[in-house]
Amino acid sequence: xxxxxxxxxxxxxxxxxxxxxxxxxxxxxxxxxxxxxxxxxxxxxxxxxxxxxxxxxxxxxxxxxxxxxxxxxxxxxxxxxxxxxxxxxxxxxxxxxxxxxxxxxxxxxxxxxxxxxxxxxxxxxxxxxxxxxxxxxxxxxxxxxxxxxxxxxxxxxxxxxxxxxxxxxxxxxxxxxxxxxxxxxxxxxxxxxxxxxxxxxxxxxxxxxxxxxxxxxxxxxxxxxxxxxxxxxxxxxxxxxxxxxxxxxxxxxxxxxxxxxxxxxxxxx
Ligand code: DGL
Numbered sequence: 723x724x725x726x727x728x729x730x731x732x733x734x735x736x737x738x739x740x741x742x743x744x745x746x747x748x749x750x751x752x753x754x755x756x757x758x759x760x761x762x763x764x765x766x767x768x769x770x771x772x773x774x775x776x777x778x779x780x781x782x783x784x785x786x787x788x789x790x791x792x793x794x795x796x797x798x799x800x801x802x803x804x805x806x807x808x809x810x811x812x813x814x815x816x817x818x819x820x821x822x823x824x825x826x827x828x829x830x831x832x833x834x835x836x837x838x839x840x841x842x843x844x845x846x847x848x849x850x851x852x853x854x855x856x857x858x859x860x861x862x863x864x865x866x867x868x869x870x871x872x873x874x875x876x877x878x879x880x881x882x883x884x885x886x887x888x889x890x891x892x893x894x895x896x897x898x899x900x901x902x903x904x905x906x907x908x909x910x911x912x913x914x915x916x917x918x919x920x921x922x923x924x925x926x927x928x929x930x931x932x933x934x935x936x937x938x939x940x941x942x943x944x945x946x947x948x949x950x951x952x953x954x955x956x957x958x959x960x961x962x963x964x965x966x967x968x969x970x971x972x973x974x975x976x977x978x979x980x981x982x983x984x985x986x987x988x989x990x991x
Contacts, residue, residue, distance in 0.1 A: 726953025730755040730961070731941065732791030734782050737765030738878070738971055739911025740797030741978035743821065746938035747795075748960075751945070753952040755959045757789050759989075760975075763966035766874055767800045768843025768910070775845065779805035783812045785963075785991065792950050795941060796820035799909045799933070800843050803851035817944055824940040825907045825933035826855040832905045832929050835862040839898035839928070842909030844869040852909055866901040870894045870910070877912040878974055883919050891916070891923055905929040915978065962986045 731751075733744055737760050744758050759782055761767075767775050779801045786794060794813055796802045801809070802820035809818055829838045840852045847869040856863050873894075876887045898906065906928050908914055914932050921930060945951040952958070964971050968986035975983050 726753075726955060727792055727950045728755065728952050728956040729790055729792040730757045730959070731793045731795060732757050732759065732786035732789060733795045733797050734759040734761075734786060734801070735798040735911055736760070736767035736800060737762050738975050738978055739874070741975050742911055742914045742934040743795065743797035743937050744960075745979050745981075746932075746934040747941060750938035750942055751951075753954045753958055754945070755952065755956075757786065757791060757961045757963065759786060760962070760964045760971060762964040762968075762971050766843070767798060768845050768874060769871065770845065772804045772845070772849075775801060776805045776808045780808050780812055781991070783809055785989065787813070787816070791816070793941065793945060794818040795937060797911055797934075797937070799846045799911065803842075803846040803849040806851070817948055817950070819937065819940050819944055821911070821933040821937050822851050822855055822909070824936040825909060825931055826852060826859055827940070828931045828933075828936040829905050829907050830856060830860040830863055832931075834860055835864075836860070836905060837864045837866070837901060837903045839901070839903040839906040840865060840867040840909045841870050841873075841894065841898070841906065841913065842867070843874065844871050846909055852907065864901075866898045866903060868894055868898050870913075873910065873916065874912050877915050880974075880977065882915055887916070888919060888923075891919060895920075895923055899924065899928075903928055905931055907931040908933060960984070963989050965989050
């Protein structure tokens with residue numbers, strides 16, 4: 723039996739949103755150290771071109787590899803949607819997992835042949851990444867997707883239950899709810915913060931799939947299968963690395979993380 727592996731998990735996102743995944747990881751895997759990378763200078767990714775997102779993603783993966791992480795978690799749905807191959811190639815066999823894999827698995831686990839709704843940024847939805855993965859896992863599932871470009875700025879503004887957000891959500895959800903879906907995948911880092919509002923709007927018959935929670939579950943499984951889990955002999959540490967001056971990250975980030983962030987580093991590429 724090998725000793726625990728105290729190397730950190732590398733979690734990355736286009737900005738602050740991936741802290742929803744970090745929050746779920748801290749709760750599910752309290753012994754694990756984490757390095758979080760948020761590309762705050764270049765966020766949002768969800769409206770950028772595929773080529774640009776791939777180039778940025780490659781830089782971030784290379785940076786985290788230099789920090790000697792033991793597992794890479796792609797917390798950003800947009801990066802997972804269009805840069806999965808870039809990540810796998812650069813990771814050179816290091817275990818990786820992403821929110822799309824975790825969310826898709828959880829959605830098909832709700833029931834075979836399910837009617838599944840997916841919401842996300844325009845780039846995520848246009849990539850059809852959820853549709854492809856869900857079809858592989860359950861070819862009989864039916865998928866209904868909807869891009870929700872206004873959700874990211876509304877959440878960052880802190881308008882989690884504001885009338886404008888409510889109206890916007892009603893508008894976005896109308897077409898997917900008309901399809902009698904059984905589950906709705908929150909396919910963007912920011913959407914878990916809208917859960918109370920979305921729960922109210924979708925009603926009790928639709929299961930909300932929070933990819934932050936499902937990613938933490940999948941990470942726990944991956945670490946134990948690969949014999950990479952920490953054993954608690956060293957205290958868990960958390961580092962937050964961003965690409966822009968950390969002021970806004972600090973204010974908004976604490977809302978996403980549900981606790982104070984402590985020291986934030988600005989990247990030295
Ligand atoms: N992190 C992105 C995602 O999960 C949302 C923010 C952005 O557009 O960069 O898709």
